Amino acid sequence: MKSTMMKALGEPNRLQIVELLRSGPLTVGEIAESLEIRQPQASKHLRILNEAGILEVQAVANRRIYKLRQEPFQELDDWLTSFQSIWEEKLDRLDAYLEELQSKKIDQEEKS
Amino acid sequence: MKSTMMKALGEPNRLQIVELLRSGPLTVGEIAESLEIRQPQASKHLRILNEAGILEVQAVANRRIYKLRQEPFQELDDWLTSFQSIWEEKLDRLDAYLEELQSKKIDQEEKS
DNA sequence: ATGGAATATTCTTGTAAAGGAATATTTAGG
DNA sequence: CCTAAATATTCCTTTACAAGAATATTCCAT
Structure with missing residues (x-):
């Protein structure tokens, strides 16, 4: 639903994450560092964006690489x-x- | 700010209000009736949409006519x-x- | 001026959501 | 196996937000 996406993007940190990912895929750590937030918060925000269908993840060894999905x-x-x-x-x-x-x-x- | 707009539209009733107003300006009462919500809630949602810059109001006697703004x-x-x-x-x-x-x-x- | 209609505001309460700290999980390397 | 790194999850606390009920405000008609 559209309002789910809007709600997800209604949080400033999450909107910033989207802006960040416009330049390409990033790991959780990189995102947390860029936004100057702690890793668990980054993970939580990423989870919400993911559940809203805005992102997708690819696991590579230790890391999780997040990137934007085009459809939404x-x-x-x-x-x-x-x-x-x-x-x-x-x-x-x-x-x-x-x-x-x-x-x-x-x-x-x-x-x- | 974009995230302010997103936040405003992240609430289902408010998104519905926007959908409604696509067909043209409406009064508070008409909006409340359409969405099957009580008038005070309608007023509150309209206030938030208005403060987010999404709507504008025109007072006509008793009534307040809300309509979409194009810019956002x-x-x-x-x-x-x-x-x-x-x-x-x-x-x-x-x-x-x-x-x-x-x-x-x-x-x-x-x-x- | 009085009453009624349309709208806004206030107050309260329940619930959701965000951040912090701590802990669990997974993976690679020794 | 054991450790360290990267990430996710849980629990707790505080804050934000939405709905309801009641009340205030504004305006018109009489």
Whole structure:
């Protein structure tokens, strides 16, 4: 679900992790060091991002290499694109809406 | 900040409000009714969305008409677009990364 | 001015989420 | 086997957040 992804990215450290991973895959330790947070917190944040479908892991010996998955970002982008088309059409129809309210009010007055 | 917007949209009701407002401006009461939540909760969620810069209000007599603002969505879209270019380049360079790790390991062995 | 409708705010309470410290797990190397 | 490194997990405490109920505010019509 989109709101799961949003929620995951709503935490500043996690958004920073995503920014970091834009430059390529990284290990937990590298991420923790970059963000200046402790390793367990890094692991926890990575877990949440992973469970939200934003990341994927590859185990290499001792290490875990995390990288971004493309799909969720693609999906989000599609969603936003679907906004663009509507933008001019419906969004700024405040005038129309006000008139609508106005006519409802008149109806109501006619009844009384 | 982007994470503020994400955080705001990370709450399911609030994301639904945004979906609703895609069809045009609405009053608090209409939103509450649509989402089947109580008016005070609707007001609270709208407040958070508003403070995140996602909405704007127009007072008309008794009512408050909320509508989407374009800018934050545009900004988010730009961010996502900036992902696309990086996508093929750096993201899937796991091979390269592994080799890098490998060479570091060799360095280390040379020292001992 | 009074009452009612629409909305916002406050207060409280339950629950989730984040950080810290400690501990468990896995893996490679000796 | 034993140790050290990298990572994950658990437990605890504190903070943040959402829903509910009640109340305040604003505005219009009478």
